[in-house]
Amino acid sequence: MTSYTWRSAASGTWDTGSNWTPSGVPSSSADSATIDATGATYTVSYDETSETIDDLTVDSAAATLAFDVGQTLTVDGATMLLAGTIDLINANAVFNAGSLTISPGAALVIGDSSKAESFNGTTYYGASVSGLVDLVSTTGSFGSTSATLTLSGTIEATAGTGTVSFASISGSGTFEAAGGTLVVASSLAGSTVSNVISNSASSVFETTGSLYYGSSLSISFLGPNGEFQYNDPSSDSHVTFVTSGLNVGPSTTTPTDFFDFAGESLTITSGSPGTGATGSVVLSNGDTLALSGITGGAGGWVAEAVSAGGGTEVFLAVCFAAGTRILTPSGDRAVETLAEGDLVLAGAGDELVPCPIKWLGYRRIDLTSHPRPATVAPIRIMRGAISDTIPHNDLCVSPDHGILIDGKLICARQLVNGTTIRQVTGLASVQYFHVELDAHNILLAEGLTAESYLDTGNHGFFANGDATLGLHPDLCDESDYPSRERASCEPFVWDEDNVRPIWQRLADRAIFLGEVPPRLDTTTDPGLHLVVHGRDVKPLSADTGRHLFLLPREATEVRVVSLADAPTVGRPWVEDRRRLGVCVERIILRSADDTEQIPIPLDHPGLSQGWWAVEREGTRLRRWTNGDATLRLPAAIDPAVLELDATWDRMSYSIPARQERMAPHAGQYRHAA
DSSP: OOEEEEOSSSOEETTOGGGEESSSOOOSTTOEEEEOOOSSOEEEEEOOSEEEESEEEEEEEEEEEEEOTTOEEEEEEEEEEEEEEEEOOSTTOEEEEEEEEEOTTOEEEOOOTTOOEEETTEEESEEEEOSEEEEOOSSOEEEEEEEEEEESSEEEEOSSEEEEEEEEEESSOEEEESSSEEEEOSOOTTOOOEEEEOSSTTOEEEEOSOOOTTOEEEEEEOSSOEEEEEOOOOTTOOOEEEEEOOBEESOSSSOSEEEEETTOOOOEEESOSBOSSOEEEEETTSOEEEEESOBSOTTOEEEEEEEETTEEEEEEEEBTTTTOEEEETTEEEEGGGOOTTOEEEEOSSSOOEEEEEEEEEEEEEETTSOSOGGGTSOEEEOTTSSBTTBSSSOEEEOTTOEEEETTEEEEGGGGOOSSSEEEOOSOSEEEEEEEEESSOOEEEETTEEEEOOOOSSOGGGSTTSSSOOOSSOOTTOOTTHHHHHHHOSSOBOOSHHHHHHHHHHHHHHHHHTTOOOOOOOEESOOOOEEEETTEEEOOSEEETTEEEEEEOTTOOEEEEEOOOBOHHHHOTTSOOOOOBOOEEEEEEEEETTSOOEEEOOTTOTTOOTTBOOOEEETTEEEEEBOSEEEEEOOSSOSSEEEEEEEEOTTOOEESSOOOOOOOSOSOEEEEEO
16 A cells, blocks of 8 residues: 655646655555645646545645546545545546545535536536535535536535535435534425434534425434424425424423424424324424424324524424323223213222213413413322332323322322422423213223312313313312312312321332432521511510510511411422411510500401411411511501511421422423323
8 A cells, every 4th residue: 555645735637656755646446645735726637537546635725636527536435625625527527435524614616517527327517426425614515506416425514514505416315414514505305315414413404495385305313403494484385394203302492303494483283292103293384294203202292383593493392191091991091092972991999880981171281371380280190109000100190180099089289209209390381181971980090090070160271161261270279179078989188187197108108119208408497587678677586486676767667577388398298388487476566665565466457468368266366477478567656676476386498498480491291180
């Protein structure tokens, strides 16, 4: 093997031995040639009829390797165009490269309309690529708008932005965005080349050429990352994108791999939600995504269209439990496949009987716009959370869904232990299904005994109900408990005595299964203080719950401030989701010398902002704050001492105080509920 190097930055012919070091001509399949001399611009004229070498490197911005008319060069190994130009525009010039890498600033010039080149017996104005062309240029382009390309190899972009531009493209080769942006400025309508996007967030396949009405284009995603960008903002192109490998991501607002329809505002008109590895999603402009090989969507998926950068990103997001299975006489069936009149098996004991579905209600809730998303976010019951095989698979239900355990119906939210049973936060939306039978009964959802829908006058929850749709439902509302207690097929309970032992057993089981209970940093000190004129005032004393505060002069209004939390945060079995600060039992305004006292009744109408309703125990009154309660003071005493008798028995407070917030983006879930 001989390695030849172009001697100097001077123009000359390839077949002149004195132009190379060592003297001779690269002409053997074992030879390599390097053109890297620097200086003034120069041209190496390739004038061999047909030669085959092993490797070729062009690494000088001053150099141009130009092919003479009708000459052929075959490079069996790698061609590295690191700088400079390879010029193939002469008639019938043929360059066969096993692989070709084009670096930033370098250029491969191919064909124009005045230079006819022959490939496979057919005359083209253009080029033929049978090897590998790797575009890593940040500015350059490959081809000519007056040339044609016959592609049987691969043209890829591995970094930066590489542009391919031809009058037309044919062949059965591959375009691939492989870590860089590949811009195909030519129309791909009707082409048989493969268009591939590798698994990288930096892999962007962009086409700026028009696709004619009714045409199709094949796109393959090789992993859960990558982007296909279509830059033809036609409103009625009706293009079919035959797509394989699109990933189902966890978020309905932030895609993994996706389509970017630049300059278009689109919506999904049909085909969503879906299940399985295939689907057909239709967009509002008439375009269709014909999907196959969908990845990550075993539990179902939903198509999303999100505005971004003046266009629309279209992608798939997860429906966690779209396949939640309900037991029927013919076996388990996904809840979304059921319909009115279908039979399900129902009953609380061993005797399960077929019952027809009277009605199937459904509702999708946008959690990003809900003022209190924690009141509607689903409860996830993990496989085996109740017993060794119950449920059979992870199951998600609404917070108020009744679960039958030990002969008692208990709302799912009261069973939350933070591990095997927990609330799913961070969702963008959730979709629930409710199965109603002729009478309230017990269904088997993934083998778990759960109630059928009980009509307590809440049809307004459902999108297909016969009542006005409630805008922001609350699935932690206890107002229907009396109705549920009277009408349930099994005892419906919510009190601590009934619920806590069951909660404790399931929490202990979670630990037995190796789950680590979540740690919630808490304190028993609420940090009670006043805020007066924007300044904190701490108590002079706090003996046995009696807090004395010295008020500044001319104080007419104070804020009673403390940590606040819901009792259910640390004790899920407790049905009290009020955000509680401290429990005030007496308020007295005293003069500094203690000669004058003005009691402020707890049921005074002025106690409204930040105060919960008065609670009575015989003749004794008490009132909880929400952690920031306003107290207006009589102006008769100045200066004064404010006496607050306040307790927080059995309360513990998260540090910092828990806020009922959820992230605005993540997956969409769909549930039997």
